Amino acid sequence: MLKAERQQIILNEVRRHNRVLLPDMADLVNVSVDTVRRDITELHRKKKLRKVHGGAISLGFHNYNFQGVEIYSKNEKSIIGEKAITLLRDGQVILLTGGTTNMEMARLLPTNLKLTCFTPSLPVATQLLTKPNVEIIFIGGRVSKDSQITVGGSAIHMLSEFSVDLCFLGTHSIDLSYGLSEFDWEIVQLKKSMIKASRKIVAPVISEKLNTIQRYKICDIEEIDTLITELDPENTLLDMYRNKRFNIL
Protein backbone atom coordinates (compact mmCIF):
# COMPACT_ATOMS: atom_id res chain seq x y z
CA MET A 1 0.00 0.00 0.00
CA LEU A 2 1.17 3.48 -0.86
CA LYS A 3 2.07 5.82 1.91
CA ALA A 4 -0.11 8.57 0.51
CA GLU A 5 -3.01 6.17 0.23
CA ARG A 6 -2.56 5.04 3.78
CA GLN A 7 -2.54 8.59 5.05
CA GLN A 8 -5.66 9.32 3.09
CA ILE A 9 -7.41 6.37 4.69
CA ILE A 10 -6.36 7.49 8.14
CA LEU A 11 -7.56 10.99 7.39
CA ASN A 12 -10.90 9.70 6.18
CA GLU A 13 -11.28 7.66 9.34
CA VAL A 14 -10.59 10.73 11.40
CA ARG A 15 -13.09 12.73 9.39
CA ARG A 16 -15.64 9.99 9.71
CA HIS A 17 -15.31 9.22 13.38
CA ASN A 18 -13.77 12.42 14.67
CA ARG A 19 -11.23 10.37 16.54
CA VAL A 20 -9.00 7.38 15.94
CA LEU A 21 -6.79 5.27 18.11
CA LEU A 22 -3.31 4.54 16.94
CA PRO A 23 -3.40 0.74 17.20
CA ASP A 24 -6.73 0.61 15.37
CA MET A 25 -5.22 2.49 12.48
CA ALA A 26 -2.15 0.28 12.47
CA ASP A 27 -4.47 -2.68 12.23
CA LEU A 28 -6.62 -1.10 9.55
CA VAL A 29 -3.80 -0.30 7.18
CA ASN A 30 -1.55 -3.20 8.14
CA VAL A 31 1.58 -1.45 9.21
CA SER A 32 3.37 -1.05 12.52
CA VAL A 33 2.19 1.50 15.03
CA ASP A 34 5.45 3.34 14.46
CA THR A 35 4.56 3.94 10.88
CA VAL A 36 1.08 5.14 11.73
CA ARG A 37 2.56 7.38 14.33
CA ARG A 38 4.81 8.88 11.73
CA ASP A 39 1.89 9.30 9.35
CA ILE A 40 -0.15 11.06 11.97
CA THR A 41 2.79 13.26 12.88
CA GLU A 42 3.10 14.20 9.23
CA LEU A 43 -0.60 14.90 8.83
CA HIS A 44 -0.45 16.93 12.00
CA ARG A 45 2.36 19.03 10.53
CA LYS A 46 0.24 19.59 7.45
CA LYS A 47 -2.61 20.59 9.75
CA LYS A 48 -4.93 17.92 8.37
CA LEU A 49 -5.71 16.56 11.81
CA ARG A 50 -4.61 16.97 15.39
CA LYS A 51 -2.22 14.49 16.87
CA VAL A 52 -2.94 13.61 20.45
CA HIS A 53 -1.52 11.14 22.89
CA GLY A 54 -2.77 7.77 21.74
CA GLY A 55 -4.17 8.73 18.37
CA ALA A 56 -5.59 11.65 16.48
CA ILE A 57 -8.71 13.78 16.42
CA SER A 58 -10.21 15.82 13.67
CA LEU A 59 -9.59 19.52 13.49
CA GLY A 60 -12.29 21.70 14.90
CA PHE A 61 -13.55 18.88 16.99
CA HIS A 62 -13.18 19.83 20.61
CA ASN A 63 -12.65 16.85 22.70
CA TYR A 64 -12.28 17.46 26.37
CA ASN A 65 -11.86 13.92 27.48
CA PHE A 66 -10.08 11.99 24.83
CA GLN A 67 -8.53 9.37 27.06
CA GLY A 68 -11.64 8.64 29.02
CA VAL A 69 -14.16 5.95 28.28
CA GLU A 70 -16.83 8.42 27.24
CA ILE A 71 -14.77 9.85 24.47
CA TYR A 72 -17.43 11.37 22.38
CA SER A 73 -21.14 11.05 22.38
CA LYS A 74 -22.37 10.93 18.86
CA ASN A 75 -24.73 13.72 18.16
CA GLU A 76 -28.20 13.18 16.79
CA LYS A 77 -27.18 13.99 13.27
CA SER A 78 -24.37 11.47 13.22
CA ILE A 79 -26.74 8.78 14.36
CA ILE A 80 -29.19 9.67 11.64
CA GLY A 81 -26.38 9.81 9.10
CA GLU A 82 -25.15 6.35 10.06
CA LYS A 83 -28.64 4.93 9.77
CA ALA A 84 -29.18 6.57 6.42
CA ILE A 85 -25.99 5.07 5.06
CA THR A 86 -27.30 1.57 5.73
CA LEU A 87 -29.86 2.20 2.99
CA LEU A 88 -27.19 2.72 0.38
CA ARG A 89 -25.78 0.22 -2.09
CA ASP A 90 -22.98 0.44 -4.60
CA GLY A 91 -24.04 1.92 -7.89
CA GLN A 92 -27.10 3.75 -6.64
CA VAL A 93 -28.10 7.16 -7.84
CA ILE A 94 -29.32 9.36 -5.04
CA LEU A 95 -30.48 12.89 -4.40
CA LEU A 96 -29.34 14.81 -1.36
CA THR A 97 -31.04 17.99 -0.30
CA GLY A 98 -29.28 20.52 1.84
CA GLY A 99 -29.29 20.81 5.58
CA THR A 100 -26.88 19.76 8.26
CA THR A 101 -28.27 16.26 8.54
CA ASN A 102 -27.55 15.51 4.92
CA MET A 103 -24.17 17.13 5.28
CA GLU A 104 -23.36 14.88 8.17
CA MET A 105 -24.45 11.93 6.08
CA ALA A 106 -22.19 13.05 3.24
CA ARG A 107 -19.35 13.33 5.70
CA LEU A 108 -19.91 9.83 6.98
CA LEU A 109 -20.12 8.15 3.58
CA PRO A 110 -17.64 5.28 3.40
CA THR A 111 -14.71 6.00 1.15
CA ASN A 112 -15.26 2.91 -0.95
CA LEU A 113 -18.98 3.35 -1.62
CA LYS A 114 -19.71 3.99 -5.29
CA LEU A 115 -22.56 6.44 -5.78
CA THR A 116 -23.88 9.10 -8.06
CA CYS A 117 -25.14 12.00 -5.98
CA PHE A 118 -27.33 14.80 -7.27
CA THR A 119 -27.49 17.78 -4.97
CA PRO A 120 -28.42 21.46 -5.02
CA SER A 121 -26.40 22.14 -1.87
CA LEU A 122 -23.02 23.84 -1.99
CA PRO A 123 -21.87 22.48 1.38
CA VAL A 124 -22.99 18.95 0.57
CA ALA A 125 -21.26 19.02 -2.81
CA THR A 126 -18.12 20.35 -1.19
CA GLN A 127 -18.24 17.66 1.43
CA LEU A 128 -18.64 15.03 -1.29
CA LEU A 129 -15.50 16.20 -3.06
CA THR A 130 -13.56 14.16 -0.53
CA LYS A 131 -15.23 10.93 -1.60
CA PRO A 132 -13.29 9.48 -4.52
CA ASN A 133 -15.98 7.02 -5.52
CA VAL A 134 -18.84 9.47 -5.55
CA GLU A 135 -19.79 11.19 -8.78
CA ILE A 136 -21.35 14.55 -8.01
CA ILE A 137 -23.96 16.19 -10.21
CA PHE A 138 -24.75 19.68 -9.05
CA ILE A 139 -28.20 21.05 -9.66
CA GLY A 140 -27.74 24.54 -11.01
CA GLY A 141 -29.81 27.63 -10.34
CA ARG A 142 -29.98 30.70 -8.17
CA VAL A 143 -28.27 30.20 -4.85
CA SER A 144 -30.33 30.95 -1.78
CA LYS A 145 -27.90 32.48 0.69
CA ASP A 146 -29.71 31.31 3.80
CA SER A 147 -29.81 27.67 2.93
CA GLN A 148 -26.85 27.59 0.55
CA ILE A 149 -28.80 25.57 -1.96
CA THR A 150 -29.91 26.41 -5.47
CA VAL A 151 -33.56 27.19 -6.02
CA GLY A 152 -35.78 28.60 -8.72
CA GLY A 153 -36.94 27.63 -12.15
CA SER A 154 -33.60 26.57 -13.46
CA ALA A 155 -33.03 24.12 -10.64
CA ILE A 156 -36.55 22.80 -10.92
CA HIS A 157 -36.14 22.36 -14.63
CA MET A 158 -32.95 20.41 -14.21
CA LEU A 159 -34.70 18.17 -11.69
CA SER A 160 -37.30 17.32 -14.29
CA GLU A 161 -34.65 15.81 -16.51
CA PHE A 162 -33.58 12.82 -14.47
CA SER A 163 -34.84 10.39 -11.92
CA VAL A 164 -33.02 8.76 -9.03
CA ASP A 165 -33.35 5.71 -6.81
CA LEU A 166 -33.45 7.45 -3.49
CA CYS A 167 -33.96 10.96 -2.18
CA PHE A 168 -32.79 12.03 1.25
CA LEU A 169 -35.20 14.82 1.89
CA GLY A 170 -34.19 17.08 4.72
CA THR A 171 -37.12 19.01 6.10
CA HIS A 172 -37.89 21.56 8.75
CA SER A 173 -41.08 20.08 10.07
CA ILE A 174 -42.99 16.88 10.00
CA ASP A 175 -46.48 16.23 11.29
CA LEU A 176 -48.69 13.20 11.08
CA SER A 177 -51.68 14.89 9.53
CA TYR A 178 -50.15 17.98 7.94
CA GLY A 179 -47.17 16.18 6.41
CA LEU A 180 -43.76 17.68 5.67
CA SER A 181 -43.47 21.44 5.63
CA GLU A 182 -41.02 24.28 5.31
CA PHE A 183 -41.06 28.03 5.86
CA ASP A 184 -39.45 29.03 2.58
CA TRP A 185 -41.75 28.97 -0.44
CA GLU A 186 -38.98 28.56 -2.99
CA ILE A 187 -37.42 25.67 -1.17
CA VAL A 188 -40.79 23.99 -0.97
CA GLN A 189 -41.12 24.23 -4.74
CA LEU A 190 -37.69 22.71 -5.15
CA LYS A 191 -38.42 19.86 -2.79
CA LYS A 192 -41.66 19.07 -4.57
CA SER A 193 -39.66 18.65 -7.76
CA MET A 194 -37.19 16.45 -5.94
CA ILE A 195 -39.95 14.17 -4.79
CA LYS A 196 -41.17 13.82 -8.36
CA ALA A 197 -37.67 12.92 -9.49
CA SER A 198 -37.22 10.11 -6.96
CA ARG A 199 -38.47 6.56 -6.75
CA LYS A 200 -38.21 6.45 -2.98
CA ILE A 201 -38.15 9.19 -0.37
CA VAL A 202 -36.22 9.01 2.85
CA ALA A 203 -36.92 11.64 5.47
CA PRO A 204 -34.10 12.07 7.97
CA VAL A 205 -35.39 14.23 10.81
CA ILE A 206 -34.28 15.06 14.30
CA SER A 207 -36.97 14.05 16.78
CA GLU A 208 -37.50 17.64 17.89
CA LYS A 209 -38.93 18.35 14.45
CA LEU A 210 -41.61 15.72 14.90
CA ASN A 211 -45.11 17.07 15.34
CA THR A 212 -44.26 20.57 14.16
CA ILE A 213 -45.56 22.39 11.13
CA GLN A 214 -44.46 25.29 8.99
CA ARG A 215 -46.35 27.62 6.73
CA TYR A 216 -45.77 25.81 3.43
CA LYS A 217 -46.46 22.17 2.85
CA ILE A 218 -44.07 19.98 0.88
CA CYS A 219 -46.03 16.74 0.76
CA ASP A 220 -48.22 14.33 2.68
CA ILE A 221 -46.55 12.00 5.08
CA GLU A 222 -47.75 9.06 2.98
CA GLU A 223 -45.35 10.04 0.25
CA ILE A 224 -42.29 9.12 2.24
CA ASP A 225 -40.94 5.60 2.33
CA THR A 226 -38.58 5.74 5.28
CA LEU A 227 -38.45 7.93 8.34
CA ILE A 228 -35.12 8.18 10.12
CA THR A 229 -34.70 9.76 13.52
CA GLU A 230 -31.95 9.59 16.10
CA LEU A 231 -34.29 7.70 18.40
CA ASP A 232 -34.58 3.99 18.85
CA PRO A 233 -37.29 2.81 16.43
CA GLU A 234 -39.19 1.41 19.40
CA ASN A 235 -39.26 4.71 21.24
CA THR A 236 -42.76 5.68 22.35
CA LEU A 237 -42.35 9.12 20.80
CA LEU A 238 -42.63 7.35 17.47
CA ASP A 239 -45.74 5.37 18.36
CA MET A 240 -48.11 7.60 16.49
CA TYR A 241 -45.98 7.25 13.37
CA ARG A 242 -46.26 3.51 13.33
CA ASN A 243 -48.90 1.67 11.34
CA LYS A 244 -48.15 3.98 8.47
CA ARG A 245 -47.00 2.71 5.13
CA PHE A 246 -43.41 3.81 5.70
CA ASN A 247 -40.53 2.24 7.58
CA ILE A 248 -39.04 3.73 10.68
CA LEU A 249 -35.30 3.52 11.21
Next chain:
Amino acid sequence: MLKAERQQIILNEVRRHNRVLLPDMADLVNVSVDTVRRDITELHRKKKLRKVHGGAISLGFHNYNFQGVEIYSKNEKSIIGEKAITLLRDGQVILLTGGTTNMEMARLLPTNLKLTCFTPSLPVATQLLTKPNVEIIFIGGRVSKDSQITVGGSAIHMLSEFSVDLCFLGTHSIDLSYGLSEFDWEIVQLKKSMIKASRKIVAPVISEKLNTIQRYKICDIEEIDTLITELDPENTLLDMYRNKRFNIL
Protein backbone atom coordinates in the same frame (compact mmCIF):
# COMPACT_ATOMS: atom_id res chain seq x y z
CA MET B 1 3.18 2.08 -28.24
CA LEU B 2 2.98 5.83 -28.33
CA LYS B 3 3.86 7.82 -25.31
CA ALA B 4 0.56 9.68 -25.30
CA GLU B 5 -1.31 6.41 -25.58
CA ARG B 6 0.61 4.96 -22.70
CA GLN B 7 -0.05 7.97 -20.53
CA GLN B 8 -3.73 7.74 -21.32
CA ILE B 9 -3.78 4.13 -20.19
CA ILE B 10 -2.03 5.04 -16.95
CA LEU B 11 -4.45 7.89 -16.40
CA ASN B 12 -7.43 5.62 -16.96
CA GLU B 13 -6.07 3.16 -14.45
CA VAL B 14 -5.67 5.93 -11.92
CA ARG B 15 -9.19 7.14 -12.55
CA ARG B 16 -10.56 3.65 -12.27
CA HIS B 17 -8.70 2.47 -9.20
CA ASN B 18 -7.93 5.78 -7.51
CA ARG B 19 -4.38 4.62 -7.10
CA VAL B 20 -1.75 2.75 -9.02
CA LEU B 21 1.56 1.21 -8.14
CA LEU B 22 4.50 2.00 -10.31
CA PRO B 23 5.61 -1.56 -11.06
CA ASP B 24 2.06 -2.57 -11.98
CA MET B 25 1.91 0.18 -14.54
CA ALA B 26 5.29 -0.74 -15.94
CA ASP B 27 4.00 -4.25 -16.36
CA LEU B 28 0.72 -3.12 -17.90
CA VAL B 29 2.21 -0.95 -20.62
CA ASN B 30 5.39 -2.98 -21.08
CA VAL B 31 8.04 -0.41 -20.38
CA SER B 32 10.57 0.02 -17.63
CA VAL B 33 9.59 1.51 -14.31
CA ASP B 34 11.79 4.46 -15.16
CA THR B 35 9.67 5.33 -18.14
CA VAL B 36 6.46 5.02 -16.18
CA ARG B 37 8.00 7.16 -13.51
CA ARG B 38 8.72 9.81 -16.10
CA ASP B 39 5.20 9.55 -17.46
CA ILE B 40 3.73 9.99 -14.03
CA THR B 41 6.02 12.91 -13.35
CA GLU B 42 4.77 14.51 -16.55
CA LEU B 43 1.13 13.86 -15.74
CA HIS B 44 1.75 15.24 -12.30
CA ARG B 45 3.09 18.46 -13.82
CA LYS B 46 -0.04 18.70 -15.91
CA LYS B 47 -2.09 18.13 -12.78
CA LYS B 48 -3.81 15.07 -14.18
CA LEU B 49 -2.92 12.98 -11.17
CA ARG B 50 -0.84 13.17 -8.05
CA LYS B 51 2.54 11.54 -8.04
CA VAL B 52 3.40 9.93 -4.76
CA HIS B 53 6.21 7.76 -3.52
CA GLY B 54 5.67 4.40 -5.14
CA GLY B 55 3.02 5.31 -7.67
CA ALA B 56 0.24 7.78 -8.22
CA ILE B 57 -3.20 8.58 -6.86
CA SER B 58 -6.09 10.35 -8.46
CA LEU B 59 -6.69 13.96 -7.66
CA GLY B 60 -10.18 13.06 -6.49
CA PHE B 61 -8.71 10.80 -3.87
CA HIS B 62 -6.79 13.66 -2.47
CA ASN B 63 -8.79 15.57 0.03
CA TYR B 64 -9.65 19.05 -0.94
CA ASN B 65 -11.02 21.28 1.67
CA PHE B 66 -11.12 24.50 -0.04
CA GLN B 67 -11.29 26.85 2.85
CA GLY B 68 -7.77 25.63 3.32
CA VAL B 69 -6.63 25.47 -0.30
CA GLU B 70 -3.46 27.39 -0.20
CA ILE B 71 -3.43 29.95 -2.92
CA TYR B 72 0.10 30.01 -4.14
CA SER B 73 1.57 33.32 -5.20
CA LYS B 74 -1.30 34.92 -3.36
CA ASN B 75 0.18 38.34 -3.77
CA GLU B 76 0.11 38.30 -7.53
CA LYS B 77 -3.41 36.99 -7.48
CA SER B 78 -4.54 39.67 -5.07
CA ILE B 79 -3.11 42.32 -7.36
CA ILE B 80 -4.95 40.82 -10.31
CA GLY B 81 -8.12 40.56 -8.26
CA GLU B 82 -7.98 44.22 -7.28
CA LYS B 83 -7.47 45.27 -10.88
CA ALA B 84 -10.32 43.09 -12.05
CA ILE B 85 -12.67 44.65 -9.55
CA THR B 86 -12.10 48.10 -11.08
CA LEU B 87 -13.92 46.84 -14.18
CA LEU B 88 -17.09 46.15 -12.22
CA ARG B 89 -20.13 48.40 -11.87
CA ASP B 90 -23.28 48.08 -9.82
CA GLY B 91 -25.93 46.03 -11.49
CA GLN B 92 -23.68 44.13 -13.83
CA VAL B 93 -24.12 40.49 -14.64
CA ILE B 94 -20.85 38.60 -14.77
CA LEU B 95 -19.51 35.13 -15.25
CA LEU B 96 -16.67 33.80 -13.12
CA THR B 97 -14.81 30.65 -14.06
CA GLY B 98 -12.95 28.60 -11.50
CA GLY B 99 -9.35 28.90 -10.51
CA THR B 100 -7.58 30.52 -7.64
CA THR B 101 -7.35 33.89 -9.35
CA ASN B 102 -11.11 34.18 -9.68
CA MET B 103 -11.50 32.92 -6.14
CA GLU B 104 -9.25 35.64 -4.90
CA MET B 105 -11.26 38.16 -6.88
CA ALA B 106 -14.46 36.87 -5.33
CA ARG B 107 -12.89 37.20 -1.91
CA LEU B 108 -11.93 40.80 -2.56
CA LEU B 109 -15.30 41.95 -3.91
CA PRO B 110 -16.53 45.03 -2.03
CA THR B 111 -19.41 44.27 0.27
CA ASN B 112 -21.60 47.00 -1.18
CA LEU B 113 -21.18 46.07 -4.84
CA LYS B 114 -24.39 44.81 -6.39
CA LEU B 115 -23.76 42.05 -8.90
CA THR B 116 -25.24 38.98 -10.42
CA CYS B 117 -22.57 36.29 -10.69
CA PHE B 118 -22.86 33.14 -12.72
CA THR B 119 -20.28 30.52 -11.88
CA PRO B 120 -19.64 26.80 -12.29
CA SER B 121 -17.11 26.78 -9.47
CA LEU B 122 -17.94 25.41 -6.02
CA PRO B 123 -15.18 27.34 -4.26
CA VAL B 124 -16.07 30.60 -6.00
CA ALA B 125 -19.76 30.21 -5.22
CA THR B 126 -18.96 29.41 -1.61
CA GLN B 127 -16.75 32.45 -1.40
CA LEU B 128 -19.51 34.63 -2.85
CA LEU B 129 -21.95 33.50 -0.16
CA THR B 130 -20.36 36.07 2.11
CA LYS B 131 -21.25 38.94 -0.22
CA PRO B 132 -24.75 40.17 0.68
CA ASN B 133 -25.26 42.15 -2.51
CA VAL B 134 -24.19 39.47 -4.91
CA GLU B 135 -26.79 37.22 -6.43
CA ILE B 136 -25.24 33.88 -7.27
CA ILE B 137 -26.42 31.66 -10.08
CA PHE B 138 -24.71 28.34 -10.07
CA ILE B 139 -24.20 26.55 -13.34
CA GLY B 140 -25.20 22.95 -12.75
CA GLY B 141 -23.66 19.81 -14.11
CA ARG B 142 -21.22 17.07 -13.29
CA VAL B 143 -18.56 18.20 -10.86
CA SER B 144 -15.01 17.66 -11.94
CA LYS B 145 -13.15 16.77 -8.78
CA ASP B 146 -9.85 17.99 -10.10
CA SER B 147 -10.96 21.53 -10.74
CA GLN B 148 -14.03 21.67 -8.51
CA ILE B 149 -16.13 23.12 -11.29
CA THR B 150 -19.10 21.68 -13.13
CA VAL B 151 -18.54 20.45 -16.66
CA GLY B 152 -20.33 18.44 -19.29
CA GLY B 153 -23.40 18.82 -21.43
CA SER B 154 -25.69 20.00 -18.70
CA ALA B 155 -23.43 22.89 -17.77
CA ILE B 156 -22.90 23.81 -21.40
CA HIS B 157 -26.61 23.71 -22.03
CA MET B 158 -27.31 26.01 -19.12
CA LEU B 159 -24.70 28.43 -20.45
CA SER B 160 -26.56 28.63 -23.74
CA GLU B 161 -29.59 30.04 -21.99
CA PHE B 162 -28.29 33.39 -20.84
CA SER B 163 -25.80 36.05 -21.69
CA VAL B 164 -23.74 38.24 -19.42
CA ASP B 165 -21.87 41.54 -19.58
CA LEU B 166 -18.47 40.33 -18.58
CA CYS B 167 -16.68 37.03 -18.24
CA PHE B 168 -13.58 36.61 -16.11
CA LEU B 169 -11.99 33.74 -17.89
CA GLY B 170 -9.27 32.05 -15.90
CA THR B 171 -6.92 30.09 -18.11
CA HIS B 172 -3.84 27.94 -17.80
CA SER B 173 -1.91 29.29 -20.71
CA ILE B 174 -1.89 32.26 -22.99
CA ASP B 175 0.20 32.78 -26.09
CA LEU B 176 0.23 35.56 -28.64
CA SER B 177 -0.24 33.38 -31.69
CA TYR B 178 -1.79 30.23 -30.24
CA GLY B 179 -4.26 32.05 -28.01
CA LEU B 180 -5.70 30.76 -24.75
CA SER B 181 -5.35 27.09 -23.98
CA GLU B 182 -5.97 24.47 -21.35
CA PHE B 183 -4.95 20.85 -20.80
CA ASP B 184 -8.38 19.49 -19.95
CA TRP B 185 -10.67 18.88 -22.89
CA GLU B 186 -13.91 19.14 -20.94
CA ILE B 187 -12.97 22.41 -19.33
CA VAL B 188 -12.08 23.79 -22.73
CA GLN B 189 -15.56 22.93 -23.99
CA LEU B 190 -17.07 24.68 -20.99
CA LYS B 191 -14.95 27.77 -21.46
CA LYS B 192 -15.88 27.97 -25.12
CA SER B 193 -19.51 28.08 -24.09
CA MET B 194 -18.72 30.75 -21.54
CA ILE B 195 -17.16 32.91 -24.21
CA LYS B 196 -20.27 32.57 -26.34
CA ALA B 197 -22.41 33.63 -23.40
CA SER B 198 -20.45 36.82 -22.70
CA ARG B 199 -20.34 40.22 -24.33
CA LYS B 200 -16.83 40.94 -23.11
CA ILE B 201 -14.03 38.66 -22.03
CA VAL B 202 -11.49 39.50 -19.36
CA ALA B 203 -8.47 37.24 -19.03
CA PRO B 204 -6.83 37.45 -15.61
CA VAL B 205 -3.48 35.66 -15.86
CA ILE B 206 -0.35 35.49 -13.80
CA SER B 207 2.61 36.62 -15.87
CA GLU B 208 4.26 33.22 -15.61
CA LYS B 209 1.46 31.87 -17.78
CA LEU B 210 2.26 34.27 -20.59
CA ASN B 211 3.81 32.70 -23.67
CA THR B 212 2.92 29.17 -22.70
CA ILE B 213 0.59 26.80 -24.50
CA GLN B 214 -1.38 23.72 -23.60
CA ARG B 215 -2.76 20.93 -25.72
CA TYR B 216 -6.28 22.23 -26.20
CA LYS B 217 -7.11 25.66 -27.48
CA ILE B 218 -9.91 27.72 -25.96
CA CYS B 219 -9.91 30.71 -28.29
CA ASP B 220 -7.78 33.18 -30.22
CA ILE B 221 -6.22 35.99 -28.31
CA GLU B 222 -8.26 38.46 -30.38
CA GLU B 223 -11.39 37.27 -28.63
CA ILE B 224 -10.42 38.75 -25.31
CA ASP B 225 -11.14 42.36 -24.45
CA THR B 226 -8.96 42.89 -21.43
CA LEU B 227 -5.79 41.21 -20.24
CA ILE B 228 -4.96 41.53 -16.57
CA THR B 229 -1.64 40.54 -15.09
CA GLU B 230 0.04 41.35 -11.81
CA LEU B 231 2.65 43.38 -13.70
CA ASP B 232 2.69 47.08 -14.34
CA PRO B 233 0.96 47.62 -17.69
CA GLU B 234 4.13 49.30 -18.96
CA ASN B 235 6.32 46.34 -18.15
CA THR B 236 8.44 45.25 -21.10
CA LEU B 237 7.29 41.67 -20.68
CA LEU B 238 3.95 42.84 -22.03
CA ASP B 239 5.38 44.67 -25.04
CA MET B 240 4.51 41.97 -27.49
CA TYR B 241 0.92 41.99 -26.27
CA ARG B 242 0.48 45.66 -27.01
CA ASN B 243 -0.95 46.95 -30.28
CA LYS B 244 -3.57 44.29 -30.02
CA ARG B 245 -7.23 45.10 -29.90
CA PHE B 246 -7.50 44.42 -26.19
CA ASN B 247 -6.67 46.53 -23.16
CA ILE B 248 -3.92 45.68 -20.74
CA LEU B 249 -4.45 46.28 -17.06
Next chain:
DNA sequence: AAAATAATTGCAAAAAATTGCAAATAATAC
Protein backbone atom coordinates in the same frame (compact mmCIF):
# COMPACT_ATOMS: atom_id res chain seq x y z
C1' DA C 1 4.82 5.64 43.62
C1' DA C 2 4.54 1.76 40.56
C1' DA C 3 2.82 -0.23 36.46
C1' DA C 4 1.24 0.24 31.98
C1' DT C 5 1.06 2.55 27.85
C1' DA C 6 2.79 5.67 24.44
C1' DA C 7 6.45 8.56 22.32
C1' DT C 8 11.10 9.32 20.86
C1' DT C 9 15.49 8.18 19.06
C1' DG C 10 18.93 5.72 16.57
C1' DC C 11 19.66 2.33 13.40
C1' DA C 12 19.65 -0.88 9.48
C1' DA C 13 17.34 -3.23 5.59
C1' DA C 14 14.43 -2.64 1.75
C1' DA C 15 12.21 0.03 -1.64
C1' DA C 16 12.05 3.90 -4.54
C1' DA C 17 13.84 8.19 -6.68
C1' DT C 18 17.39 10.59 -8.98
C1' DT C 19 21.13 11.28 -12.02
C1' DG C 20 24.14 10.60 -15.82
C1' DC C 21 24.71 8.22 -19.87
C1' DA C 22 24.26 5.59 -24.11
C1' DA C 23 21.31 3.22 -27.41
C1' DA C 24 17.12 3.38 -29.94
C1' DT C 25 13.56 5.82 -32.05
C1' DA C 26 11.16 9.62 -34.08
C1' DA C 27 11.16 14.19 -36.20
C1' DT C 28 13.17 17.48 -39.12
C1' DA C 29 16.15 19.45 -42.43
C1' DC C 30 18.78 18.96 -46.47
Next chain:
DNA sequence: GTATTATTTGCAATTTTTTGCAATTATTTT
Protein backbone atom coordinates in the same frame (compact mmCIF):
# COMPACT_ATOMS: atom_id res chain seq x y z
C1' DG D 1 16.06 9.58 -50.44
C1' DT D 2 19.80 10.59 -46.52
C1' DA D 3 21.79 13.14 -42.75
C1' DT D 4 21.16 15.57 -38.68
C1' DT D 5 18.90 16.69 -34.58
C1' DA D 6 15.89 16.00 -30.85
C1' DT D 7 13.33 12.98 -28.05
C1' DT D 8 12.52 8.82 -25.79
C1' DT D 9 13.90 4.84 -23.35
C1' DG D 10 16.49 1.55 -20.47
C1' DC D 11 20.39 0.75 -17.48
C1' DA D 12 23.63 1.31 -13.59
C1' DA D 13 25.41 3.91 -9.70
C1' DT D 14 24.13 6.87 -6.09
C1' DT D 15 21.10 9.10 -2.97
C1' DT D 16 16.86 9.48 -0.60
C1' DT D 17 12.78 7.71 1.55
C1' DT D 18 10.30 4.41 4.00
C1' DT D 19 9.72 1.11 7.44
C1' DG D 20 10.16 -1.93 11.45
C1' DC D 21 12.76 -2.95 15.53
C1' DA D 22 14.93 -2.18 19.96
C1' DA D 23 16.38 0.78 23.69
C1' DT D 24 15.32 4.77 26.16
C1' DT D 25 12.45 8.35 27.77
C1' DA D 26 7.98 10.43 28.70
C1' DT D 27 3.17 10.26 29.90
C1' DT D 28 -0.86 8.36 31.85
C1' DT D 29 -3.35 5.30 34.93
C1' DT D 30 -3.99 2.62 39.06
